[in-house]
Amino acid sequence: MNGDAMESHDLRKVGLKVTHPRMRILELLEQAKARHMTAEDIYRHLIQHGDEIGLATVYRVLTQFEAAGIVLKHNFEGGQAVYELDRGEHHDHMVDIDTGKVIEFSSEEIEQLQHKIAAEHGYEIEEHSLVLYVRKKRR
Numbered sequence: 001m002n003g004d005a006m007e008s009h010d011l012r013k014v015g016l017k018v019t020h021p022r023m024r025i026l027e028l029l030e031q032a033k034a035r036h037m038t039a040e041d042i043y044r045h046l047i048q049h050g051d052e053i054g055l056a057t058v059y060r061v062l063t064q065f066e067a068a069g070i071v072l073k074h075n076f077e078g079g080q081a082v083y084e085l086d087r088g089e090h091h092d093h094m095v096d097i098d099t100g101k102v103i104e105f106s107s108e109e110i111e112q113l114q115h116k117i118a119a120e121h122g123y124e125i126e127e128h129s130l131v132l133y134v135r136k137k138r139r
């Protein structure tokens, strides 16, 4: 993760005091290979790295991060909520229904088509979320 991203997620800038749990959870979200993690994933990861931060604290910090606009929370069907750092780039998601794996994608074609469809109904899009629930093709 580069310095810019770190800076844009400066805790003080979003009005949060710097505490150990907040710093650790932010670092984890910035550095983890998996960009979408449940609160329990984060909790387990912290424990593995010797951080004694309780699950309730993890949930509380994630809720604060969400309110501060640092983190996006997704309630995909059939699973626990997953959290990701809000990097400011719009993307959509696919969820593997067998493994729970979350895959990001973005398609200019789909974006434009959605605007076109909304316009045909006399609307403009304020926001949208598109989730595809997928299963790996058998070969």
Ligand SMILES: [Zn+2]
Pocket (backbone or CB within 6 Å): 035, 036, 084, 091, 092, 093, 104
């Ligand atoms: Zn995502």
